[in-house]
Amino acid sequence: MSYFTYKLIHYLGIFLLIAVVGLALGRRSVLDGDDPLRRRWNTIHAVALFVILLGGFGLMARIGVDHGEPFPGWLWAKFGIWAVLGGTLLAARWWPSRSLALMGLIPVLAVLAGWVAFSKPF
Numbered sequence: 001m002s003y004f005t006y007k008l009i010h011y012l013g014i015f016l017l018i019a020v021v022g023l024a025l026g027r028r029s030v031l032d033g034d035d036p037l038r039r040r041w042n043t044i045h046a047v048a049l050f051v052i053l054l055g056g057f058g059l060m061a062r063i064g065v066d067h068g069e070p071f072p073g074w075l076w077a078k079f080g081i082w083a084v085l086g087g088t089l090l091a092a093r094w095w096p097s098r099s100l101a102l103m104g105l106i107p108v109l110a111v112l113a114g115w116v117a118f119s120k121p122f
């Protein structure tokens with residue numbers, strides 16, 4: 001697949017992730033655990049994280065980051081951002097009163113991930 005296709009896959013995962021986390025954070029019952037669709041939100045969240053990774057690894061291959069060589073710093077930053085975004089629903093369950101702050105964190109991290117990939121500062 002082409003660089004362009006992988007980038008679209010990457011974006012698909014990112015938008016899905018933002019949509020599902022926003023939805024889940026806005027539904028008190030999802031966080032409390034008594035929402036009948038909670039498992040579905042969790043599954044969509046996991047699928048979104050996987051699709052981001054799929055697109056990300058495809059992009060890595062297309063821009064020439066090889067398996068053998070150590071990852072550049074900006075990629076490690078992206079793995080960190082990815083992990084934090086993966087932990088958002090769990091964090092919201094632990095600190096439900098922080099849901100709004102977590103919701104604000106999502107676009108900030110998404111923009112940061114884009115900036116890191118675009119400018120590769122380290």
Ligand code: HEM
Binds near residue numbers: 014063079082
């Ligand atoms: C482990 C996870 C991730 C990996 C391996 C990864 C990898 C990559 C790679 C290799 C590129 C292409 C850079 C280039 O074209 O030179 C890229 C671009 C991008 N990534 Fe990721 N990424 C990951 C997670 C994320 C996350 C979580 C987000 C946002 C929520 C994100 C947002 C973006 C954006 C917006 C771009 C496009 C930047 C541009 O070229 O304008 N990435 N990513």
